[in-house]
Amino acid sequence: MSRESRERRSAIVRMATTSGLASVDELSSTFGVTASTIRRDLAQLESAGQLARTYGGAMPVGPGQEVSLRQRSGESxxxxxxxxxxxxxxxxxxxxxxxxxxxxxxxxxxxxxxxxxxxxxxxxxxxxxxxxxxxxxxxxxxxxxxxxxxxxxxxxxxxxxxxxxxxxxxxxxxxxxxxxxxxxxxxxxxxxxxxxxxxxxxxxxxxxxxxxxxxxxxxxxxxxxxxxxxxxxxxxxxxxxxxxxxxxxxxxxx
Missing domain, CATH: 3.40.50.1360 (Rossmann fold)
Structure with missing residues (x-):
């Protein structure tokens, strides 16, 4: 993973934690990358347990925190x-x-x-x-x-x-x-x-x-x-x- 990707993903986690929800369109515009790049970022962050995917974006997840079914309903x-x-x-x-x-x-x-x-x-x-x-x-x-x-x-x-x-x-x-x-x-x-x-x-x-x-x-x-x-x-x-x-x-x- 490139340094740029690592920094972007760290920033995505910070944004999601601050706002409670980060949309793909917002993140794509903010970082000047394509929506598909942002979706790959979100998939990697979810796999690492740092975010939970939602319909159109993501939300923060703390270590060992179970995400409710309602929150996961729009994920993937x-x-x-x-x-x-x-x-x-x-x-x-x-x-x-x-x-x-x-x-x-x-x-x-x-x-x-x-x-x-x-x-x-x-x-x-x-x-x-x-x-x-x-x-x-x-x-x-x-x-x-x-x-x-x-x-x-x-x-x-x-x-x-x-x-x-x-x-x-x-x-x-x-x-x-x-x-x-x-x-x-x-x-x-x-x-x-x-x-x-x-x-x-x-x-x-x-x-x-x-x-x-x-x-x-x-x-x-x-x-x-x-x-x-x-x-x-x-x-x-x-x-x-x-x-x-x-x-x-x-x-x-x-």
């Missing part, structure tokens, strides 16, 4: 939509699928509104909201609501999972590392994700490129031997190589 919107479309195409009539809480799985719920003969089970309020007016059979895992992630966790959700099996499970993540698994802010979340993965025949982790190799917290969910990483076209070869070396199937949603 196009990437999440592409990932959700890819995931929806894998679901077949007659299948039972399990959807994690999160913004990307919420986008998948939106893609499934017109599906037929599919059972959707979820831990997330966003998925429930997307499917509330659909004709699908929808089940909600009960438990304790984590307001920040708008998802249910805890022993009630875990007990319900032990009575079900699924054709496919779609998991979200705050970060995913090839030899560690899914990184989250809360141990209850990671325990639940491990159970979710065990109860499904096919396991998918849906994350946009900025979350690859990211470890913002210290709670981890180990993944089964066989699983599929689904990410977007912004993922580069260096980010994907550790997953491929571990034998993970990698899918790029373009």
């Amino acid at each position: 919107f196009e990437a999440k939509r592409a990932i959700a479309e890819w995931a929806a195409e894998r679901i077949r009539p007659g299948e039972s699928v399990l959807l994690d809480s999160g913004s990307t799985t919420g986008a998948l719920g939106r893609e499934l509104r017109g599906a037929r003969d599919v059972t959707v089970v979820t831990t997330g309020l966003t998925v429930l909201q997307e499917l509330a007016d659909s004709e699908l059979h929808v089940e909600c895992l009960g438990g304790t609501l984590r307001h920040v992630s708008q998802g249910f966790v805890g022993p009630l959700a875990e007990a319900a999972l032990e009575r079900m099996t699924f054709d496919r499970v779609f998991l979200g993540a705050d970060g995913v590392v090839a030899d560690e698994g899914i990184c989250e802010a809360d141990l209850q979340q990671t325990r639940l994700k491990e159970i979710m993965a065990r109860r499904a025949e096919h396991v998918y982790v849906l994350v946009h490129a900025a979350k690859l190799g990211r470890r913002p917290f210290h709670a981890w969910a180990r993944l089964p031997r066989r699983w599929t990483l689904v990410t977007d076209a912004e993922a580069d070869a260096a980010s994907l190589a550790p997953f491929e070396e571990q034998g993970v199937e990698v899918a790029i949603a373009d």
Whole structure:
């Protein structure tokens, strides 16, 4: 990375911290670079845990600070939509699928509104909201609501999972590392994700490129031997190589 890039990214963090929100257009004009350069800067800063992407810009994040689902809802919107479309195409009539809480799985719920003969089970309020007016059979895992992630966790959700099996499970993540698994802010979340993965025949982790190799917290969910990483076209070869070396199937949603 050039000195100019380092100085620009440091300045972006300072601006976001001062104003609470920095837009791509504002940053592009301020630093005299293209919007695509600013987006690359924001992706790198998010990967380093210094900023959280929002629709059109970014907001500051302190060390170890969990960003709420509401704040993340506009982050990498196009990437999440592409990932959700890819995931929806894998679901077949007659299948039972399990959807994690999160913004990307919420986008998948939106893609499934017109599906037929599919059972959707979820831990997330966003998925429930997307499917509330659909004709699908929808089940909600009960438990304790984590307001920040708008998802249910805890022993009630875990007990319900032990009575079900699924054709496919779609998991979200705050970060995913090839030899560690899914990184989250809360141990209850990671325990639940491990159970979710065990109860499904096919396991998918849906994350946009900025979350690859990211470890913002210290709670981890180990993944089964066989699983599929689904990410977007912004993922580069260096980010994907550790997953491929571990034998993970990698899918790029373009």
